[in-house]
Amino acid sequence: MGRVGPIHDSDWRDGLLFVGNQLVLDFLNTCPVQNGEPMELLSDFSALLRWFQAAELLSAREVENLQRRWGKSGRAQRTVEAVRELRERLRKEILAWEHGGAVHHSTVAELNRLMMDHPMLTRLKASGSASSTELWFETRQPEDLFAPLAHGTTTLFANVDRNRVRKCDQCVLQFHDTSKKGSIPSLFQNPEKPPRMRTLSGPSLAGRKEIVRPRVIENRILHSADYQAAC
Secondary structure, eight states, X not given: OOXXXXXXXXXXXXXXXXXXXXXXXXXXXXXOEETTEEOOSOOSHHHHHHHHHHTTSSOHHHHHHHHHHHTTSHHHHHHHHHHXXXXXXXXXXXXXXXXXXXXXXXXXXXXXXXXXXXXXXXXXXXXXXXEEEEXXXXXXXXXXXXXXXXXXXXXXXXXXXXXXXXXXXXXSOEEEOOSSSOOOOOSOSOTXXXXXXXXXXXXXXXXXXXXXXXXXXXXXXXXXXXXXXXX
């Protein structure tokens, strides 16, 4: 269901915030700024897999298999770097598109190449007498993670009204406004109490970063964020 108001508890998954209403917008939101400094949430392959699982693109089993096979490899780290570079190219493209610009031919070519090399696939699901289809993608190698990112970006450009895609007035989070009137200016209220980022410790969590959620008050609405600029 699309967003129709400020951020709620259900928008948080595993310490990560999902408010974009479009996959690629949540992808752009993985580099907030904390106290004037960019905070990279996709710091390594483990963090990337964690975001994909929180975004419900990978199962726990798929994450485990990818981590076991590729986690320490140079190929996995190169994929992380390529994903972050793609994110920043898409950020510039989407911001320009929001303001009426045409999608550059180079971006179209890149997205088409990624979708050709790493396609999203369709399969049939049956449950009793009902049937449905679902999108899925191969998860055999790190580069396969480009599949939903390219597909999600293409879906945004092709199917979403750019006038409903905007940056929060009080932060830099991107979101697709699906409210009835399309008039939500901000995702947050009372910007005096921003959430913090913390680095986790422990044998299996060392170096992992997550957003520390503000307390939920008044109608269970989260009241602020300190996302001030993109990377």
